[in-house]
Amino acid sequence: MKTCSSLNDQMIYMVYFKGLVSDEIVMNVKMSFAGIGVAICDPNGSCVFELPKSFLLEAGYRGSESDVVELNALIEALNAADDLGLKCVRVIFDSSLVNQYLTGKQQPTNKKIVRLVDQLNIIKRKFSYFDLFLVSDQNYVKFAYKLAKDAIRSEATNWADNASGETILLEQCTICFEYVDNGQMLSVNKCLHRYCFSCMRKHVEAKLLQGKLPECPYEKCKSELEIESCKKFLTSELYDIMSLRIKEASIPPEQKVYCPFSTCSHLMSKTEVQQYTATSSTATQGNGMIKCVKCNRLFCINCKVPWHDNITCSDYIQSFLYQSSNEGKLRSLASQNRWRQCVKCSNLVELAAGCYHIYCRCGYEFCYICGSQYINKTPTCKCPLWDEHYIIYAAQNMHQNG
Template sequence: MQLTGKERPTNNMTLTFVDALIFIQRKVGYRGPFLMQQSSVKVAYKLAKTAMASQATKFAEKVLEQCAICLEYKSKGSMFSHNNRSHKYCYSCMNKHVESKLLQGQLPECPHKSCKFKLEIESCKKFLNKRLHDIMSSRIKEASIPPTERVYCPFPKCSFLMSKTDLQNAASTSSHETWKRKCSKCRGRFCMNCKVPWHDKTKCSDYIKNFANQFVNEVELKSLAARNRWRQCIKCMQMIELAAGCHHISCRCGYEFCYRCGGAWINKTATCSCPLWDLGYILYAE
């Protein structure tokens, strides 16, 4: 095979291959013909394709694009975009956006106001650290289980998420251990009915009677919550503290409500007339 560059081939693949070889010719400064055996064409094409990809990468690094959040110009190689190529954001802003949503118990979407594109963990790998990557993996798993099916390990150092369906399949055949389950992660045994560590040789009804002090602790907890202005989710009963941000709360169970009065949010709209912001909960950049 001889490459002279005198005639243009008609086949698209061959045309691409020839253009790549001509490009290499110019780079190395060699103007003579390239001779090769027919059997070497595939190898040459692969080398040319690699050279083209390398040049495309270098070109992308030089091209600057504007982030729609911080409005700064960054190299194309450090910008994120999905199917809608007009929505472009730098990795730094995307990292902050995803972290904010994950810590609110939500799966992050495209930052664009009217875009509902769900971000995928694979596409976020380039700008997420290991901690956020693990949190996002947990949120994806959490979202795959309906709120009414979610069961969390009662051991404080674990809190692993499981589904009632999976736990039903692992139910004990013994009559006095009907509610006994084992955490898939820490292997700790717990009562799925009472949602506490397993109370061996004690029925659920007896456990509640014998350990009435837990209700005293609940009163103390609610008193503490009132002093610290915590809010309890009426759906999953978890206590929530607002550290910073607006009054719109999205609980990990999926319920949305107003932190100020407890009123529900329906379809991303408040059912109360409380202000969305409180100056005491706004963080200012130094």
Template sequence: MALIEGLNAALTLELPRIVFYCDYFPIYQFVTGRWNPKQRKIEALVDQVTQLREKFTYCIPSLVARNDVKFAFKLAREAIVSQVNRSTDTSAEGSLYETCVICFEEMSIDEIFSVDGCMHRFCYSCMKQHVEVKMLHGMVPKCPHEGCDCELKVDSCSKFLTPKLVEIMKQRKKEASIPVTEKVYCPYPKCSALMSKGEVSEYSRSSAIDVGRSGSRKCIKCNGLFCIDCKVPWHDNMTCFAYKKKYPNPPGEDLKLKTLAQRNMWRQCVKCNHMIELAAGCYHMTCRCGYEFCYTCGAEWKEKKATCSCPLWDDGHIIYDSDEEFDEEFDEDSEDEDYYESDSDDYY
């Protein structure tokens, strides 16, 4: 849409020859005809770009690295911020209005959210979409302003989030607060509560469980006993080795899950064994335990770099087919769903 607006502006200025630069690879592939859009909305936008390009005597796209045009983004954002308007509209009974720097809509200041700490301001609608997308991919939401690392507070975000999304945000913050090596998940399917090793050990001691001599622990949520070493329900009077030898095959429910996973091409994290489904984005996956791997072959990612030669993404997973598809991601119980992130926010 920004490209279409730019092309229309160039036509208004009667510029016959132009080169427009793309720092986003998928858009460059679309406008050059190398990729065919699978979504109707994107196809309509690409067709509109094609029609506008035909009105120029010379109109060529050029692909550039985002780092090479950082200065342009900086100038654009400064121009956007300069357009913020807090003047009084006397025709609207003295109400104050402000332009959201994300959607450019003029909103009543009652619908503008101010981020605690940095005081950057955005409308409730844009903030809600921003927070939803971040949480959908297992990330702790931060201020949308470029380069700002100020984390959003749950209490403040409750102004524009539903109670269910508030609970998901609390879960995301808890996941981020526990180091990867300290994370423990309850093995009982109906619970799956997240705990830290220290937290679960302290709770088990208060419940008169000898945590020093055995691997027995008690879940802080469902009170179910489980083994901290092999991450299964507690096997009384049996070592972990003996338990695995006696029960080499997974339970019936696990077999059904694995069959379903094979049918839907889900992947299982080799570190924590949680099942993962790629909803959208690239094939660089980050499990909720922190383990990073390639969704295609399972190879580990090290220092944000792939150790395999698989393609980074597929066009069909980059952009949602419809708004409803995005909304459905939050229809399931948040405790039973795992959300994962790509290495680049640009793909969402």
């Protein structure tokens, strides 16, 4: 949890939200609606923002949809607070289950809820102060409750008024429940599950920021999203990130090479860069010198630093020139903090909390203490599996960040 540096400069605004699910009779047919109510008040209690929102639920919706609606209501509330430029917020709500999800006391199993919780964890970072306040008395959220209830009634009335048999080319997104133009829906090529562009953009962004390639949001569906399909709704920045993630996934960890120049940092495979260097007039066989395929600058494939002419790798690493470089400073810092390096992909790992069994992002498993490999989740060394300090810290950190 973050705190405001000065409460005089950063006033704390109260954010109330409520998500409701209700069955209504429309033209003698029982229909299920969801309603969202959001109210934001300043420190003096004056309302500065309110939002009623509603949509039709799919027939035969499951009970978990009420939790999904509550989480969508919170997302709407926090996005509204962010749009208003608010930096310090206290969120007031009455859903104990939502509280358990957000504090980590209960891990959701529903893929839709997992995705929404991931989105909320990203949105929370936009605020310098964020506090959750669970209330047991619904009167504390009665304003938001009324907005949600009124929205449901208005939606039911609109459906009754528009029940004229006209064909409307709208389609409901099963993530946000909004009815949108079917031209604004993405159909995942491999599985044909369909979602609106807005929800897919948020889903893809959340996965990319986690360093993962996005898959279909449908529960238990593993269909990968194709970048050309996602181009319809991604920003140019997210498109570039997704392109990089795809390239990273296509290169085996032991083959990955990054240009060491900070103004480039281009990703290549060893085979690619060696073949490119071999065609260059500056190529020198067997000495480790290679040329970046993007910026054309020379660097050492062994040391992963700009090329060091007339000096061996071992002598260069011992030199002041290396020790004063960014790479040397990083190595020194890693040694001081006892960070470990994956032997497969060379990625540096810091154990902040948890056990000594490390699962690197490249898939390699090893012991944090000695670096020995784990085979079938089983250690090949006799090091302890955990330290009590890291386990206690993990529990405290989960509670504080809730």
